[in-house]
Amino acid sequence: MTTPVLEVRNLKRDYVTSGGFLKPAKVLHAVKGVSFSLQKGKTLAVVGESGCGKSTLARMITLIDEATSGEILIDGIPASAANVTKELRQKVQIVFQNPYGSLNPRQKIGDVLSEPLLLNTSLSAAERREKAMAMLTKVGLQPEHYNRYPHMFSGGQRQRIAIARALMLNPSFLVLDEPVSALDLSVQAQILNLLKDLQDEFGLTYVFISHDLSVVRYIADEVMVMYFGDVVEHGSRDEVFSDPKHDYTKTLFAATPQADVEHIRARIAKKKASAA
Numbered sequence: 001m002t003t004p005v006l007e008v009r010n011l012k013r014d015y016v017t018s019g020g021f022l023k024p025a026k027v028l029h030a031v032k033g034v035s036f037s038l039q040k041g042k043t044l045a046v047v048g049e050s051g052c053g054k055s056t057l058a059r060m061i062t063l064i065d066e067a068t069s070g071e072i073l074i075d076g077i078p079a080s081a082a083n084v085t086k087e088l089r090q091k092v093q094i095v096f097q098n099p100y101g102s103l104n105p106r107q108k109i110g111d112v113l114s115e116p117l118l119l120n121t122s123l124s125a126a127e128r129r130e131k132a133m134a135m136l137t138k139v140g141l142q143p144e145h146y147n148r149y150p151h152m153f154s155g156g157q158r159q160r161i162a163i164a165r166a167l168m169l170n171p172s173f174l175v176l177d178e179p180v181s182a183l184d185l186s187v188q189a190q191i192l193n194l195l196k197d198l199q200d201e202f203g204l205t206y207v208f209i210s211h212d213l214s215v216v217r218y219i220a221d222e223v224m225v226m227y228f229g230d231v232v233e234h235g236s237r238d239e240v241f242s243d244p245k246h247d248y249t250k251t252l253f254a255a256t257p258q259a260d261v262e263h264i265r266a267r268i269a270k271k272k273a274s275a276a
Helices: 054-061 086-091 109-120 125-138 143-147 155-167 185-202 213-219 237-242 247-255 261-275
Strands: 006-017 026-038 043-047 069-074 092-095 173-177 206-210 222-227 230-236
Touching: 006 054, 026 054, 026 222, 026 230, 043 054, 043 213, 054 173, 054 206, 086 092, 086 109, 092 155, 109 125, 109 143, 109 155, 125 143, 125 155, 155 185, 185 213, 206 213, 213 237, 222 237, 222 247, 230 237, 230 247
Parallel strands: 043 206, 043 222, 092 173, 173 206
Antiparallel strands: 006 026, 006 069, 222 230
16 A cells, blocks of 8 residues: 555644633643544545634644644654654645735745745756746746736635645645635635646645535545544545534534535526526
């Protein structure tokens, strides 16, 4: 069996809250012993409501925050935020929910894309420019966008730029933290389709963080449902959607509007028809 791109073993994250007058400090167990493995070219969706621990998990596996205990292996190599190397840092990249907030408004897009190459490779300026231009095209933008600033783009275009930047170092996997929740419905569908196309072309591996099960249904191979730091359900997409076992998963299904790509298209068509 091939080595998983990402393997997580009994990962935990605790936070100590400050106490008050005559009140002892308390320990908040944000992530309670999460384990999973992810093979190359697959997408694991981590699902749950705000506060369930999914974003904390994302920060640990992207080596931003250190785990309290447990193990993270990237391509079979032990990894942690406290002892991260340049090689490990290149293996994992993250795309955030708000693309504008993650882009420097004073940097031209060409510099945004070229900077990871400047810091981590020995490529010449001409080679960095060529790679950045090629990546702009891959994510559906134009070479002339190279010299523009973030404020000159729409939200969907900015998210394409954020995805392009994340791919510049050929990472082993991407963590996508609510990458479409801040976008309009039609743009959500475009970004989801782009992520699928890029995955097929480059064999990309995704950890897709979301609270929206219906979007997850389109993108995921596996689904892991978190509730107050615990994994309450984990299985293939078809298993979870056809026969959810845990009551919390069933509650999420009941509360989540239909927002997958097919339903997005149907809602847009209905809206256009009513406006005609």
